[in-house]
Every structure is written in C-alpha cells, then in structure tokens.
Amino acid sequence: xxxxxxxxxxxxxxxxxxxxxxxxxxxxxKEKTKRVSEEDRSDETRRSKKSKKSKKxxxxxxxxxxxxxxxxxxxxxxxVDSKELAAAKKTLFDxxxxxxxxxxxxxxxxxxxxxxxxDEVEERPLFSDDEEADMDELNAANMEALSMKLDEEAKxxxxxxxxxxxxxxxxxxxxxxxxxxxxxxxxxxxxxxLTAIRTRMIEIVKVLEDFKTLGAEGKSRTEYVDRLLxxxxxxxxxxxxxxxxxxxxxxxxxxxxxxxxxxIARPVTIRTxxxxxxxxxxxxxxxxxxVNLQPIGSWTKVGLQIFDSQVPIGATPEYLAGHxxxxxxxxxxxxxxxxxxxxxxxxxxxAAPGGKTTYISAMMKNTGCVFAxxxxxxxxxxxxxxxxxxxxxxxxxxxxxxxxxxxxxxxFDRILLDAPCSGTGVIGKDQSVKxxxxxxxxxxxxxxxxQLLLSAIDSVDSNSKTGGVIVYSTCSVAVDxxxxxxxxxxxxxxxxKLVETKLAIGKEGFTSYRGKTFxxxxxxxxxxxxxxxxxxxxxxxxxxxxxxxxxxDNQASAKEKEAAARQExxxxxIIKDDFASFDDEDDERYIERSKKVGLLKKGINPHxxxxxxxxxxxx
Amino acid sequence: MRQLTEEETKVIxxxxxxxxxxxxxxxxxxxxxxxxxxxxxxxxxxxxxxxANLATSVARPNLMSLGLCMxxxxxxxxxxxxxxxxxxLAQYAKYKVWIKPNGEMPFLYGNHVLKAHVGKMxxxxxxxAGVIVFSMHDVPLGFGVSAxxxxxxxxxxxxxxxAFRQADIGEYLRDEDTLFT
Numbered sequence: 090x091x092x093x094x095x096x097x098x099x100x101x102x103x104x105x106x107x108x109x110x111x112x113x114x115x116x117x118x119k120e121k122t123k124r125v126s127e128e129d130r131s132d133e134t135r136r137s138k139k140s141k142k143s144k145k146x147x148x149x150x151x152x153x154x155x156x157x158x159x160x161x162x163x164x165x166x167x168x169v170d171s172k173e174l175a176a177a178k179k180t181l182f183d184x185x186x187x188x189x190x191x192x193x194x195x196x197x198x199x200x201x202x203x204x205x206x207x208d209e210v211e212e213r214p215l216f217s218d219d220e221e222a223d224m225d226e227l228n229a230a231n232m233e234a235l236s237m238k239l240d241e242e243a244k245x246x247x248x249x250x251x252x253x254x255x256x257x258x259x260x261x262x263x264x265x266x267x268x269x270x271x272x273x274x275x276x277x278x279x280x281x282x283l284t285a286i287r288t289r290m291i292e293i294v295k296v297l298e299d300f301k302t303l304g305a306e307g308k309s310r311t312e313y314v315d316r317l318l319x320x321x322x323x324x325x326x327x328x329x330x331x332x333x334x335x336x337x338x339x340x341x342x343x344x345x346x347x348x349x350x351x352x353i354a355r356p357v358t359i360r361t362x363x364x365x366x367x368x369x370x371x372x373x374x375x376x377x378x379x380v381n382l383q384p385i386g387s388w389t390k391v392g393l394q395i396f397d398s399q400v401p402i403g404a405t406p407e408y409l410a411g412h413x414x415x416x417x418x419x420x421x422x423x424x425x426x427x428x429x430x431x432x433x434x435x436x437x438x439x440a441a442p443g444g445k446t447t448y449i450s451a452m453m454k455n456t457g458c459v460f461a462x463x464x465x466x467x468x469x470x471x472x473x474x475x476x477x478x479x480x481x482x483x484x485x486x487x488x489x490x491x492x493x494x495x496x497x498x499x500x501f502d503r504i505l506l507d508a509p510c511s512g513t514g515v516i517g518k519d520q521s522v523k524x525x526x527x528x529x530x531x532x533x534x535x536x537x538x539x540q541l542l543l544s545a546i547d548s549v550d551s552n553s554k555t556g557g558v559i560v561y562s563t564c565s566v567a568v569d570x571x572x573x574x575x576x577x578x579x580x581x582x583x584x585x586k587l588v589e590t591k592l593a594i595g596k597e598g599f600t601s602y603r604g605k606t607f608x609x610x611x612x613x614x615x616x617x618x619x620x621x622x623x624x625x626x627x628x629x630x631x632x633x634x635x636x637x638x639x640x641x642d643n644q645a646s647a648k649e650k651e652a653a654a655r656q657e658x659x660x661x662x663i664i665k666d667d668f669a670s671f672d673d674e675d676d677e678r679y680i681e682r683s684k685k686v687g688l689l690k691k692g693i694n695p696h697x698x699x700x701x702x703x704x705x706x707x708x
Numbered sequence: 709m710r711q712l713t714e715e716e717t718k719v720i721x722x723x724x725x726x727x728x729x730x731x732x733x734x735x736x737x738x739x740x741x742x743x744x745x746x747x748x749x750x751x752x753x754x755x756x757x758x759x760a761n762l763a764t765s766v767a768r769p770n771l772m773s774l775g776l777c778m779x780x781x782x783x784x785x786x787x788x789x790x791x792x793x794x795x796x797l798a799q800y801a802k803y804k805v806w807i808k809p810n811g812e813m814p815f816l817y818g819n820h821v822l823k824a825h826v827g828k829m830x831x832x833x834x835x836x837a838g839v840i841v842f843s844m845h846d847v848p849l850g851f852g853v854s855a856x857x858x859x860x861x862x863x864x865x866x867x868x869x870x871a872f873r874q875a876d877i878g879e880y881l882r883d884e885d886t887l888f889t
C-alpha cells in the first residue's frame with residue numbers, strides 16, 4: 090500500500106488470523122527466552138560455585154568481594170535492569186535449586202513485549218561471565234574488538250529472530266479471506282459493514298500481490314478480483330462497470346491507492362496572472378490578508394497552493410482585479426506543453442471556463458491572437474468573464490462545434506485541444522462520475538474526441554516557423570480516451586508525429602493495453618494520477634505536424650464529419666486492419682477440397698456421379 | 709461585427725471624454741499597435757486591428773466576444789460603459805480617487821464612495837465629472853461620477869458621498885450572468 094497515505098491514516102485493524110499468528114509468534118518467542126534463561130541460570134550456578142571456592146580462600150570478606158563483583162558488572166552494563174540484578178543476587182547468595190520454580194513463574198508473569206529486550210540484555214552478562222578472566226584484563230586495547238564482537242553477536246541474534254518470524258509467517262496457513270455463499274447471503278441482507286469490507290479489500294490486495302504463495306488452494310485469481318471489485322463498488326460507491334475499468338489500469342495495490350485518492354479533494358491552487366502582477370507580490374498581498382500559501386512546485390513559476398484562508402479566496406479585491414485565477418495544478422500542464430510563443434496564432438478548441446486560455450494569453454504577453462472556442466454557449470459567459478477580468482485583449486471568443494475547424498479558419502501555429510471527456514481523473518472533484526458514466530459514454534466520447542483531434546491536426550499550419558504543434562489533453566485516465574485516440578490520429582494522419590512534452594513530471598503513456606498495441610511513440614505522452622502527484626488525473630500528448638495533407642483544406646462541416654466518421658466506423662466494424670482479409674477465390678478451393686475429403690471418409694467416390702441426383706434431374 | 713457609424717462614434721466618444729478627456733486621441737491614434745472599435749450585436753469592442761481582421765472569419769451568430777468590451781448601446785441609443793472598459797479608462801484617467809483599505813470592500817459590494825474612505829483624490833475634480841476609483845496600491849477598482857468638486861468635498865461629513873459608483877470590479881461576480889452576452 091502507499092506509504093504516503095498510510096502515514097496519515099490509522100492502520101487497518103488486524104484480521105483474526107493475523108491476530109492469531111501474532112499470538113503464536115509470541116508463544117514461540119516466550120519459549121525461546123525460557124531456554125535462554127535456563128542457560129543463564131546454569132551459568133550463574135557455575136559462578137556461584139566459583140564464589141564458593143573463593144569463600145574457602147578468603148573466608149572473611151567473601152560477601153564484600155561478591156558485592157564488588159556485582160558493582161563492577163553494574164558499571165560495565167548500566168542497562169541491566171534491576172529485576173535481572175535481583176535474579177543474579179539470588180543465585181549468588183541463595184541456594185540455586187530452591188528458587189528454580191520461582192524464577193520460572195517470574196518469567197511467565199512477564200509481559201510478552203518485555204521479552205524482546207530481555208533477550209538481548211541477558212545475552213551479554215552470559216557472555217561476559219563466560220570470559221570473566223578476559224574481562225578482568227579488559228583494557229583500552231582490546232575494548233574495541235570486544236565490543237565489536239558483542240555487536241556482531243547481537244546482530245546475528247536479531248537476524249535469526251527475523252528469519253524465524255518470516256518463516257512462521259509463511260508457514261501460517263491462510264485463513265479464508267473470500268466469504269462463502271452463506272456469508273455472502275448474510276452480508277447482502279444486513280447493512281454493509283464498511284470496516285469489515287475495508288479489511289477484506291486490503292487482505293485481497295495482499296493476496297493478489299503475491300498470488301503464488303498466498304492464494305488459497307482451489308481459488309482462482311478471478312474469484313479474488315471479482316470479490317475485490319464488488320467490495321470496491323460497495324465501499325466507494327462506483328458502478329461495477331467503472332470500477333472494473335479503473336481497476337484494470339493499475340496493479341491491485343496501486344488501484345486501491347487511486348480509489349482512496351479519489352475520496353479526498355485536491356489542494357486549492359491559484360495561478361498568478363503575469364499580465365497584471367508578479368507571483369512574489371501576489372503572495373505578499375495574500376499573506377497580508379491572512380492566506381496561508383506556498384509555491385506549488387519547481388515545475389511552475391506561476392502557481393501557488395492555498396492551505397487555508399481567512400477570506401474567501403474567490404472574492405478578494407486581488408481576485409476581482411484579475412491578479413490571479415483559481416485553477417487546478419493539472420490544468421497548467423497542457424499549456425506548459427503547448428509552449429506558446431509571442432506573436433503566434435493559437436486556437437483553444439474547448440476553452441471554457443478560460444483557465445488555460447488566459448494562461449496561453451499571459452505566456453504570449455497579450456501579443457498575437459488567441460481563438461477561444463467553446464461549443465456550449467452558456468459556458469462562454471464564464472469564459473468571457475475570465476478573459477476580461479484577467480485583461481487578455483488578444484482573444485476572440487467564438488461558439489462553434491470545434492469540428493467546424495478548419496472550415497471556419499485554419500492555419501494556426503499551435504492548437505490546444507483539452508477535449509471533453511468522461512472525467513474519470515477528477516472524481517475527487519465531481520463524485521457523480523462514479524455512477525453516471527456507462528459503457529455507452531466510453532464509446533461516444535472517444536468517437537467525438539477522435540474527430541476533434543483530426544480537426545485540430547488539419548487546422549494547424551505545418552509550415553509555421555515557430556509552431557505546428559497540437560497538444561491533446563483530457564482529464565480522464567481511461568485508455569480509450571487517451572492513448573487509443575492518439576494512436577488513431579497517428580494512423581489517420583501520417584503527417585503528424587508525437588514529440589516529447591518537456592514536462593518535468595508525469596508517467597509514460599501505455600504502449601500496449603489489454604491486448605491492444607499502440608504506436609511505440611505513444612510512450613512520449615504523459616499520464617498523471619491523483620495518488621502519485623496529488624494533481625487531478627490527467628493526460629497530455631504533444632504532436633508536431635511535419636507536412637501538409639489533403640485534409641488541410643477540408644471544408645466539411647461538423648455534421649458532414651460526423652456522418653463520415655459513422656460511415657467509417659460501420660465499414661471498419663470491430664475488425665481493424667490488423668486482422669487477415671478474406672479471399673473468396675482462395676476460400677472456394679479450400680471448401681471444395683474439404684468436401685472431397687469428407688466424401689472420401691464416408692466411402693463415396695467424389696468423382697462418381699450421384700445416381701440419385703441424376704435420376705431426379707431426368708425426371 | 710461591423711465598424712461604428714458616425715453617429716455611434718460620436719455618442720461613444722462623448723461618453724469616454726467624460727472620463728479621460730483629451731486623452732481619447734491616444735485610444736484612436738496608437739502607431740505601434742493600431743486599435744479599432746467594432747460593434748457586435750449591441751456591444752462595442754476595442755480591439756487591436758489585426759485581431760479585428762482575423763475575427764471577420766467568424767460568423768456573426770458565433771462571435772461571442774473579441775478584444776476588450778467597452779460597453780453596450782441601450783435600446784434608446786445611449787451608450788453605457790461596462791466595468792470591462794476599466795483597464796482602458798484607468799490608463800488614461802483624468803480624475804482619480806484613491807480609497808483606503810477599509811473602504812475597498814464596501815465599494816466592491818456596490819456602495820458609493822464615502823468621505824471617510826477617501827485616502828486621496830485629484831485636486832481639480834469638478835462637480836459631476838467622471839472619476840476612476842483606485843485602491844491605495846493603485847489597483848483600479850471601478851469608476852463613477854463625483855458628487856462634489858474637490859474643494860467642496862474637503863469640508864463634507866465623513867459619512868457623506870464623494871463619488872457615485874457606476875461600475876466596480878465586484879460586478880464580475882455579481883453580474884456575471886448579465887454582463888457578458
């Protein structure tokens with residue numbers, strides 16, 4: 090599981106078998122410590138015998154000598170606890186055999202976790218007692234060597250203990266994680282027990298991560314996955330279809346992180362409007378208003394992250410004066426990839442509400458021309474409001490179906506297509522995606538995206554001195570809307586190629602996904618996930634147009650394009666051109682031959698004329 | 709989208725002259741980057757010329773906005789300046805009023821400028837002249853007309869009005885639905 094998240098969260102409650110396993114481990118260790126203590130005791134008896142010998146020699150001050158010895162031991166090992174000392178005293182002065190029982194009891198009464206410490210501590214006096222003579226001669230010269238020896242031994246001990254732990258863990262037979270039919274029936278009747286479901290999800294993910302060793306016998310991987318998907322639907326509230334779609338993008342553990350990251354909102358971020366102010370000045374004024382903020386990261390020079398604020402961040406005088414705009418950090422990325430230059434002509438095909446458009450305009454320092462298009466008339470209001478508030482005077486706002494381009498106007502230096510999408514990357518922002526998206530959406534939306542991307546490619550001027558760039562981005566993580574669309578465009582328009590996005594962060598796009606293989610250059614696209622960079626789920630691809638094509642002066646309207654695309658989809662069908670074609674003539678021959686073989690097998694001569702049929706013909 | 713007629717130009721320039729006076733020549737006469745006025749539906753836009761040329765390729769029903777919106781013609785043929793024209797007006801403003809930080813929010817909520825909130829103001833403002841309202845950090849906040857001349861407003865009560873508000877940047881939030889298109 091993700092370490093970042095787990096740090097802040099209370100750990101999952103231990104399962105029953107984990108608890109039992111722990112108990113057994115403790116039992117095991119207890120026995121071990123007992124063994125050690127017995128050894129210890131035998132040593133001590135030896136020592137007491139020695140002291141008895143000394144008694145004979147120096148009868149007068151035997152007690153004093155013993156005490157001195159003890160004190161010395163104490164100085165050498167200050168960490169020895171009083172309990173141990175008491176034990177040592179007992180063995181020194183009392184009869185050994187007597188208190189054997191008592192000692193055992195004492196160990197039993199001790200709490201389990203204390204044994205860990207005792208293990209190590211008892212080891213040392215044992216060692217020092219054995220080589221008492223050496224210890225007497227202990228001096229500066231051999232001190233280091235001796236202590237190293239001690240350390241080594243302690244290390245060895247630790248390693249052994251660890252190995253033992255691992256072994257017990259492995260040996261531990263896994264309890265049933267998957268519920269049987271009865272349990273499932275009971276579960277479905279009552280209200281869902283979320284903690285239990287959560288625990289089970291974590292368990293299943295653990296099993297799936299290491300299925301060979303942890304999987305229960307007689308259960309297949311799919312059974313685990315099915316159960317996990319059901320639990321995800323229950324726990325997070327996804328439709329089964331969407332849960333599976335998203336789950337398939339990641340490894341099981343990463344998928345869980347993704348689903349959990351979708352439950353929390355991303356941090357509020359703002360972008361400085363460099364047309365009107367500088368980031369440092371803005372940060373200073375906002376701090377004075379009681380806003381707690383910090384730069385987003387090294388990859389952007391205009392972003393600020395808001396932690397908390399005493400004033401509404403969307404209504405300060407600075408906001409109204411257009412010094413900043415509320416914009417998700419992920420929305421910076423496609424514009425940075427687009428890299429607009431001054432005095433260019435740029436098109437933003439789906440511009441509302443204007444965050445990216447105004448960023449483009451600011452990067453161009455209000456020179457050149459930005460066409461901001463949006464298909465939804467109602468949404469152009471907020472687009473125009475933002476453009477005016479931020480003082481972008483080089484813009485033209487129009488309301489077209491973006492597929493009308495290049496019929497309306499073509500020859501752009503750069504085009505940004507932030508395509509309308511299913512929004513699977515912004516579930517944290519809009520929870521309704523969890524239930525509203527169906528299989529149909531994942532057919533229709535990519536269908537539209539493909540047409541939009543082709544229109545974008547056709548509207549770019551390939552002879553542009555500075556540009557000829559198309560950036561395609563979505564706020565979705567689904568492969569159908571991202572890599573598949575990019576791959577489609579590469580197939581349909583050989584006059585474009587993918588180039589590096591030059592973005593500092595991001596994961597590489599998939600080059601193959603569930604049996605589909607994409608063009609190898611699709612690796613140059615970038616993916617963003619909420620659980621890895623704490624931005625919205627996002628996808629960015631950057632194309633460079635290398636040459637003109639016959640489609641560049643395509644005067645088809647959106648309707649005509651739609652009709653053509655439908656026609657094409659019908660013709661292509663589900664079989665793409667990577668499938669073998671049919672050759673009727675060739676097939677005829679094979680059919681003929683197999684018929685002959687069939688007849689021969691039945692014992693009929695295929696060359697002989699059928700009497701019955703000829704009779705019939707005569708009649 | 710079309711150019712303004714003679715009549716319309718006259719109406720607009722009369723209005724603008726109330727705020728920026730003779731500076732109006734700088735609006736029309738910008739050698740580096742020639743700007744033009746364009747009328748689309750009932751709104752008047754102030755646009756760099758090359759952008760106005762590009763915008764001709766967009767059909768009238770689909771053209772929502774271009775450049776900077778100065779204001780709109782009312783049905784009765786008068787011209788009304790919008791808050792979006794503030795950046796142009798502030799640049800060439802003739803009469804200015806600066807308001808203290810404690811007066812910013814009341815003004816942005818649509819109230820008139822009170823004497824108590826005025827930090828400083830231009831010396832020679834006559835009565836009922838167009839003024840631009842700034843914050844003390846020189847951030848333009850809106851515009852209006854003076855209620856009294858500068859000399860008269862010196863001995864006003866703290867609660868009396870110095871300038872009547874006509875537009876303020878709070879409208880971006882309050883009137884987003886009606887202000888644009």
